[in-house]
Amino acid sequence: MLKRFFASIAFLLAATTANADLQIEITGGINEGHKIAVYPFTQNPAVKLDVASVVSADLMRSGKFSPIAASALPQGAVANGSVTNLDAVAATGAEVVVSGIVNEVGANNYNVEFVVTGLQGANKGKVLAHFKGNSSVATMRQAAHRVSDRVYEVFTGQKGCFRTRIAYVVYKKGAAFPYQLMTADYDGYNETPVVKSTQPVMTPAWSPDGKRLAYVSFEKRTPAIFVQDIYSKKRTKLSSFSGLNSSPSWSPDGSKIAMTLSKDGQPDIYYYDLNASKFVRVTANRAIDTEPTWAPDSKALYFTSERGGKAQIYKFDFATSKTERVTYQGARNLSAKSIPGTNSLIVITQVNGFRVARVDADGSIYMLTTSSLDESPSVAPNGSMVIYSTVYQGRKGLALVSADGRFKANLPSSSGEISAPAWGPLLSK
Amino acid sequence: MFKKYLSILLCSVAICSLTACSTSDDSSAMVEDGSSDAALGLDADGALTVGDPNARDGFNGPAELQGNNTVYFAYNSENIQDQYLGVMQAHAQYLKKNPDARVIIEGHTDERGTPEYNIALGERRARSVARYMQNLGVDVNQLSIVSYGEEKPAVDGHNEGAWSKNRRAVLNY
Secondary structure (H helix, E strand, O other), rough: OHHHHHHHHHHHHHOOOOOOOOOOOOOOHHOOOEEEOOOOOEOOOOOOOOOHHHHHHHHHOOOOEOOOOOOHHHOEEEEEEEEEOOOHHOOOOOOOEEEEEEEEEEOEEEEEEEEEEEOOOHOOOOOOEEEEEEEOOOOHHHHHHHHHHHHHHHOOOOOOOOOOOEOOOOOOOOOOOHHHHHHHHOOOOOOOOEEEEOOOOEEEOOOOOEEEEEEEEEEOOOOEEEEEOHHHHHHHHEEEEOOOEEEEEEEOOOEEEEEEOOOOOEEEEEEEEEEEEEEOOOOOOOOOOEEEEOOHHHEEEEOOOOOOOOEEEEEEEEEEEEEEEEEOOOOOEEEEEEEEOOOOEEEEEEEOOOOEEEEEOOOOOEOOOOOOOOOEEEOOOOOOOOEEEEEEOOOOEEEEEOOOOEEEEEEOOOEEEEEEEEEEOOOOO | HHHHHHHHHHHHHHOOOHHHOOHHHHHOOOOOOOOOOOOEEEEOOEEEEEEOOOOOOOOOOOOOOOOOOOOEOOOOOOOOHHHHHHHHHHHHOOOOOOOOOOEEEEOOOOOOOOHHHHHHHHHHHHHHHHHHHHHHHOOOHHHEEEEEEEEOOOOOOOOOOHHHHHHHHEEEE
C-alpha cells in the first residue's frame, strides 16, 4: 500500500499535465533545485518499468534537483540514448540531460546504459558521465536507482542513497497481529514484513551492515529489546530488565547498541558492548534521560534530558566523559539525529507544535516543516533527506523533507497507520 | 519529625525497587545467546508472528472495580489530581483485602512529543500512581508498572478532546 503513494511521486513527474487528480501533497519548492532533463530511456519492450521516471523521482526527492516533466521535454531531441538536438534541450534551461537505453544482451539479461551530457556554458555538449551495467527484469528498479546514484554523485560529489532500505511500523487495526515491522526500498517498493505482533513494536534501529534490526516489543506485555536478522528472522533478546527497555540505537561502527533503561530508578542511558558482551551505564541523573543516538564517528552520544528543566538535547563525549547541553532554542527539543558528513543535527523541536528542525553547530535552529505533530525523524545515510512520522489528513503516516528544507512531500497510506521510520545504511558501492 | 522522613525514605527506596518485582523475567537481565524462539513461527508473508492473539485487551479485574480504573492527567504532568484519589483508594482497598491480587499500572500519554520520550513520561505517571497506593498501605509486591507511552491511545483523534482521554494511568489485573 505504501508503495502506491510513493510511486505516485514518480508518476507526477511523468504525467503532471495528463492527470491532475493525484493524491500527493508536494508542499516544498521543488523548483529551486538544479534543473535537469531526464529523457525516457529507449527500452526493450520486455522491460515494463520506466527507468527514467524512477530516476526523476529519486533526484527530485533529494531536494537538489528539479527534473523537467516528461511532457515538457522537447520531443525528438534524444534517440537511442544519445542527444540528437543539443540546442533544443539546452533551450529548456536544464543544466544537464540524462539519456539512456535498456537493451537485451541475453536471456533475461539487460544492459542499462546512460549518458549525462552538459547543456550550458563550457560543459555544453560534454559527456560528463557514461555508465553501463547489467540487470534482470526483477532487479530493474535497483538498476534504475543505481542510475540515480551515479547522476547524483556526478553532480554533487556525494554518494547517492537511492538503493537504501527503510524500516517502519504499520498498525493495522483489527488484524490478528496488528503491529507490523516492515522494511522496504526507500521509495516504498518491495515492502517486506519482518515481525508481526499483537502488541506495540517501537523504534526499529538498523545495524550498520543492514542485516539486523533492533527494536522494542511489548509482546509479553512488558517492553523488551530484540535484535533480529531480517533475512532469517531469527532473533535474540537483548534486554528485558525491569522497567523501561527503550529507544535502541546502533553505533555506526557496529560495536555498541545504546538504549534507555530505568532499572536503576529512572530512565538513563546505557549501551550494550557487543564485543565485551556487557552493559555499560552512561548517565545516572534523576531526571529523564532517553533517546540516545550516536555521532557519526561513534565517539559521542546525543540524548534527550530533562536535567535542565524541559527536554533538551545533550551530548556525552566518550573521550572526556563530559556531558554538555546542545540545544537552547525552542520550548523543548527531542529526538536528535546526526546528519552524516556535517556537525548538524535533526531534532523535533517544540515551537507551535512539534516540528522537524535542523540545529547547526553554532546552535542556530532552522525549521524544516510546518506541521505540528511530527516525530521519529531519521536521516538518510548521505545526509540529504529526512524521513519522519506525522499526522496528515487525520492519519498517521510518513513524510519526507530534504535536509535543506527544499523538497517536502507527505506520503499518506490507505492501509493502516505508519510510524517509526528508520533509514537503513548505505551498502552499495 | 525523623519518623516522617524515614517513612518517606523507605517509600522512595521501595519505589526504586518497585519494578524489580514486576516481571518474572528480571533474572534474564543478561543477553540470551541464540534465538529465544525454538521453532520460528513464520506466516505466509515470511514474517515472524509474536504475542498471544487470544489474549483479551480489556479489564481483567474484579467486577466492582470495572469502569473505575483510570486516572487522567494534565498535559505533560504526572501529578495526581484530587478527583482521581477515589479510584486509587478503591483499588488499594481491594488489594489490601486480597493479598494474592496483583495490579498492573499502565502509564499512557497523548501523542504529542516523541514516542520514546512519551514512554518515559508514561512510566512517571504509573510510578506516581504506584507511589500513592503504597502510601495507602498497599504492599509493593502487589504493584507493578508498565508504560505504553502514546502507543495505545484510548481515543483516536488529533485534538484536545482525544488527547485528554489518552493522558492516563490504567489499573488492570
